[in-house]
Structures are given as structure tokens and as C-alpha cells.
Amino acid sequence: MSRWGRLTMLVGLAISLAAPAYLLFFAGLGATPAQVLTAFLAVAGAFGFLWMIEPVTYFPILGESSIYQAFMTGNIANKLLPAALTAQTAIGARPGTRRGGPAPVSAISGAVMVHLTSLVLVVGFFGTWFIANLPPTILHVMQVYIVPTVFGAVPVQALAHLKQPRTAAIAVLVSVTVVFVISPAVPAFGMYATVAAVASTIILAWDLRKRRTAQ
Numbered sequence: 001m002s003r004w005g006r007l008t009m010l011v012g013l014a015i016s017l018a019a020p021a022y023l024l025f026f027a028g029l030g031a032t033p034a035q036v037l038t039a040f041l042a043v044a045g046a047f048g049f050l051w052m053i054e055p056v057t058y059f060p061i062l063g064e065s066s067i068y069q070a071f072m073t074g075n076i077a078n079k080l081l082p083a084a085l086t087a088q089t090a091i092g093a094r095p096g097t098r099r100g101g102p103a104p105v106s107a108i109s110g111a112v113m114v115h116l117t118s119l120v121l122v123v124g125f126f127g128t129w130f131i132a133n134l135p136p137t138i139l140h141v142m143q144v145y146i147v148p149t150v151f152g153a154v155p156v157q158a159l160a161h162l163k164q165p166r167t168a169a170i171a172v173l174v175s176v177t178v179v180f181v182i183s184p185a186v187p188a189f190g191m192y193a194t195v196a197a198v199a200s201t202i203i204l205a206w207d208l209r210k211r212r213t214a215q
Contacts, residue, residue, distance in 0.1 A: 005068035049195040066104035
């Protein structure tokens with residue numbers, strides 16, 4: 001899994017960079033190395049912490065084989081992770097077990113097939129027409145509530161699946177404190193709010209875990 005997973009990811013990386021590389025070196029855009037570096041640093045400053053947090057966060061649920069599938073496909077939090085959790089719940093398997101390993105593989109494969117089919121049929125043929133004919137009021141409601149709806153369902157499903165109320169309570173308290181107390185008080189902290197919340201939750205959950213005394 002690791003050998004072919006790494007090779008496949010490298011091939012995917014090369015393909016994804018092929019078009020930007022062509023535009024940069026052969027399309028005459030005139031972009032300088034300093035401009036490319038500045039753009040990279042701007043993106044890395046906003047999303048760089050996710051490069052470390054996401055693999056650590058998703059691996060216990062997805063497992064070794066599915067983690068390569070997930071990062072090759074994308075949309076992990078709002079599509080692939082819920083699919084994997086649903087599949088594991090349906091067969092009564094827990095993450096990290098031998099029985100729970102194949103479930104995310106099948107779930108992600110099915111999610112990708114459904115996604116591509118719906119993308120071609122629904123979005124490709126009917127999406128533009130449908131959006132163009134929606135009333136402005138409905139468009140406004142969709143823009144306001146669609147993101148909280150999608151992302152809000154993921155932690156609820158994860159908490160219901162893992163059944164760890166102590167860790168869930170710690171995560172909720174830390175998140176509320178970071179979002180509604182620390183970030184408004186220190187605006188510059190907002191860029192690091194997510195990584196701070198995740199790291200604090202891990203540390204507190206470990207420190208406050210239920211310890212069993214040796215018999």
C-alpha cells in the first residue's frame with residue numbers, strides 16, 4: 001500500500017502541476033520566481049497547517065489504503081470521511097481494526113463514482129440552467145447556510161460514531177473558547193485558530209483521559 005500509494009500520489013502531483021507549469025514556462029505569462037514564491041507563501045500561510053493536521057486527523061478513521069485514496073480524490077471532510085464513517089457504522093466496524101479497513105476503501109470508491117456521475121449529469125447539463133432560474137432569495141439562503149450545513153454534519157456524525165463523550169466535550173469547549181473568546185480578543189490569532197484548537201484538544205484529551213489502575 002505504501003509503495004504504490006506514494007507512486008500514485010507522485011504521479012497525481014505531476015499531472016496536477018503540469019498545467020500550471022505549462023502556463024508558467026511556455027505561455028508567456030511573465031511571472032517571476034519572486035511572484036511565484038510570494039503566491040506560494042500566501043497560500044502556505046493560510047492553509048499550510050492543514051498539510052500536517054489533516055493526515056494525522058484522518059488516518060485513524062480511514063486507514064493506510066484509504067488515506068491515499070482520499071488525498072488523491074479530495075473533498076475529504078465533506079464527502080469521503082462521512083462516506084467512510086457511514087460504511088463502518090453500517091457493518092458495525094470500528095476504525096483501526098482489520099474489519100474496519102476495507103469499509104472506507106469501498107465507501108470512497110462508491111462516493112467517487114456517484115460524485116463523477118452526478119457531476120456530469122446534474123452539474124454539467126442541468127446545473128447552470130437551474131441556478132440561473134432560481135429566485136435571488138433562495139440563492140441568498142443557499143449561500144448563507146450551505147457551508148454550515150455541510151461541515152456541521154461531519155463532526156456530528158464523527159462524534160456519534162466514535163462515542164467518546166469526554167473527548168467530544170473537550171473539543172466543543174476548546175473550539176468555543178478559541179472561536180468566540182480568543183480570536184475576537186486577538187484578531188492576529190485567527191490564522192492559527194484551527195491548529196491551536198486541534199493541538200489543545202489533543203493535549204487536553206490525553207491529559208484528562210480516564211486512567212485505569214493496574215490490578
